[in-house]
Amino acid sequence: DAGVTQSPTHLIKTRGQQVTLRCSPKSGHDTVSWYQQALGQGPQFIFQYYEEEERQRGNFPDRFSGHQFPNYSSELNVNALLLGDSALYLCASSPRLTGPDRGYTFGSGTRLTVV
Amino acid sequence: GDSVTQMEGPVTLSEEAFLTINCTYTATGYPSLFWYVQYPGEGLQLLLKATKADDKGSNKGFEATYRKETTSFHLEKGSVQVSDSAVYFCALSDLETALIFGKGTTLSVSS
Numbered sequence: 001d002a003g004v005t006q007s008p009t010h011l012i013k014t015r016g017q018q019v020t021l022r023c024s025p026k027s028g029h030d031t032v033s034w035y036q037q038a039l040g041q042g043p044q045f046i047f048q049y050y051e052e053e054e055r056q057r058g059n060f061p062d063r064f065s066g067h068q069f070p071n072y073s074s075e076l077n078v079n080a081l082l083l084g085d086s087a088l089y090l091c092a093s094s095p096r097l098t099g100p101d102r103g104y105t106f107g108s109g110t111r112l113t114v115v
Numbered sequence: 116g117d118s119v120t121q122m123e124g125p126v127t128l129s130e131e132a133f134l135t136i137n138c139t140y141t142a143t144g145y146p147s148l149f150w151y152v153q154y155p156g157e158g159l160q161l162l163l164k165a166t167k168a169d170d171k172g173s174n175k176g177f178e179a180t181y182r183k184e185t186t187s188f189h190l191e192k193g194s195v196q197v198s199d200s201a202v203y204f205c206a207l208s209d210l211e212t213a214l215i216f217g218k219g220t221t222l223s224v225s226s
């Protein structure tokens with residue numbers, strides 16, 4: 001049973017560019033949450049998607065946007081990249097709009113470096 | 116807003132030593148509390164959790180007790196192993212919303 005799959009594992013982008021990160025949730029999960037983990041910091045919540053809609057959002061600018069597809073997979077898009085966007089981006093899936101109490105599963109993350 | 120504060124690392128121990136990593140929280144409601152572990156190059160794994168006051172979470176020899184009176188959730192293990200070397204994160208969630216994490220504590224265990 002595959003867990004949460006994220007792609008790519010690493011990428012390097014230039015300031016001002018746009019990037020798309022992808023996440024496939026664990027089998028049986030339909031809710032996807034995204035987190036940003038800067039170096040030496042704890043992860044910070046970006047947003048959560050359920051039924052193809054953004055349900056909750058953390059304190060991140062509009063440059064961060066997302067999408068969820070009918071098969072529950074999700075994308076995180078970041079526009080106008082800044083050096084400060086360099087981080088590990090983590091995807092977590094869970095069942096039926098539940099949160100961490102009911103069973104979050106994290107992926108291994110995408111390491112984004114902005115130069 | 117809600118927040119989590121955990122002891123800064125790194126924590127360096129010899130194998131079989133006793134481990135304590137302190138964690139305190141601030142929350143307006145009655146959050147659930149978690150410890151997650153991150154091994155090098157990997158994502159986060161849930162280590163243990165507690166959903167109400169006085170609950171004790173335990174897993175793989177690790178324990179933590181939800182102390183409402185001291186707003187704490189300290190992680191303990193009686194005898195650490197080299198394989199326990201990792202970064203440990205304390206976190207909370209309120210009303211099943213997103214997790215709020217501490218900054219993490221790096222544990223290094225030597226043989």
